Amino acid sequence: MLTGIHFILTYTCNFECDHCFLYCSPRSQGTFTISQVAEVLDEAKKTGSVEWIYFEGGEPFLFFPLLVECIRQARGMDFKVGVVTNAYGAFTEEDAALWLKPLAEAGLSYMNISNDSLHYGDQEATPASIAIRVAERLGIETAPICIDKPKVEEQHAEGGTKGRPVIGGNVKFRGRAVEKLTGNLPLRLKEQLTQCPYEDLVSPSRVHVDAFGNVHLCQGISMGNWRQTSLSELVKNYEAQKHPICGPLVRGGPMRLCEEYGLDMKDEYVDECHLCYAARLALLDQIPAYLAPRQVYGLL
Numbered sequence: 001m002l003t004g005i006h007f008i009l010t011y012t013c014n015f016e017c018d019h020c021f022l023y024c025s026p027r028s029q030g031t032f033t034i035s036q037v038a039e040v041l042d043e044a045k046k047t048g049s050v051e052w053i054y055f056e057g058g059e060p061f062l063f064f065p066l067l068v069e070c071i072r073q074a075r076g077m078d079f080k081v082g083v084v085t086n087a088y089g090a091f092t093e094e095d096a097a098l099w100l101k102p103l104a105e106a107g108l109s110y111m112n113i114s115n116d117s118l119h120y121g122d123q124e125a126t127p128a129s130i131a132i133r134v135a136e137r138l139g140i141e142t143a144p145i146c147i148d149k150p151k152v153e154e155q156h157a158e159g160g161t162k163g164r165p166v167i168g169g170n171v172k173f174r175g176r177a178v179e180k181l182t183g184n185l186p187l188r189l190k191e192q193l194t195q196c197p198y199e200d201l202v203s204p205s206r207v208h209v210d211a212f213g214n215v216h217l218c219q220g221i222s223m224g225n226w227r228q229t230s231l232s233e234l235v236k237n238y239e240a241q242k243h244p245i246c247g248p249l250v251r252g253g254p255m256r257l258c259e260e261y262g263l264d265m266k267d268e269y270v271d272e273c274h275l276c277y278a279a280r281l282a283l284l285d286q287i288p289a290y291l292a293p294r295q296v297y298g299l300l
């Protein structure tokens with residue numbers, strides 16, 4: 001059951017991280033207007049099941065007045081509200097309070113804050129750690145997001161044969177992470193990549209919406225376009241088996257996606273997401289309505 005709508009409030013970001021699965025950067029376009037946000041919030045209400053609204057990016061603090069008003073409107077409609085940020089402006093506790101107090105007053109209940117070496121190198125007192133302290137003092141619950149450069153941690157035994165490498169760091173190999181972080185990692189035969197490990201594509205509990213209208217089931221896989229068909233209709237009518245990308249993924253993972261479309265792929269990939277993303281890139285021009293926006297594929 002769908003319980004969360006996550007707004008990609010903007011694709012613009014002050015950072016350009018190697019692991020970003022949306023390919024965000026300071027040059028990325030695509031920011032919601034306040035009337036678009038209001039339209040999607042109304043639709044979220046109509047679903048009857050959505051409880052949580054998240055505002056994320058890109059970096060949503062880059063559009064601070066918009067962010068404050070979005071939180072105020074969502075809270076006013078009785079949604080629980082969260083924000084995902086890298087907290088770039090929290091240089092001191094005093095500065096962090098300048099950013100966070102208006103959000104607390106608007107009704108923010110939860111913040112996920114990126115606090116890792118891919119954002120802040122080996123800095124000790126990161127803006128993220130300062131923001132976490134101040135947010136909690138203001139009554140906003142927080143959780144850090146910590147992603148590190150991928151490295152092989154151990155081998156999982158598989159039926160007494162050669163072990164399967166386990167790659168630590170929590171990077172998802174989609175978007176820029178494929179371009180920047182897959183080199184030198186161990187590979188697996190594509191025939192082994194027969195299920196989607198992270199997303200419940202049959203009954204998603206949350207979707208991400210963007211200003212172009214895309215309703216992402218996973219980054220770059222769109223359920224449809226909320227600017228053409230209302231979000232509540234899209235959610236009501238969604239059937240994974242009939243979706244041109246999710247159908248094959250549900251039937252047999254990324255390998256099945258390649259087989260059903262007769263794609264000529266390489267023999268080995270880092271993991272399921274790596275093959276899935278590569279297959280979708282190959283299908284981009286064939287199924288543009290469901291593989292969007294091109295931003296997520298690094299093509300703008």
Ligand code: SF4
Binds near residue numbers: 199
């Ligand atoms: S296999 Fe594909 S759909 Fe599943 S989580 Fe990975 S990238 Fe997303």
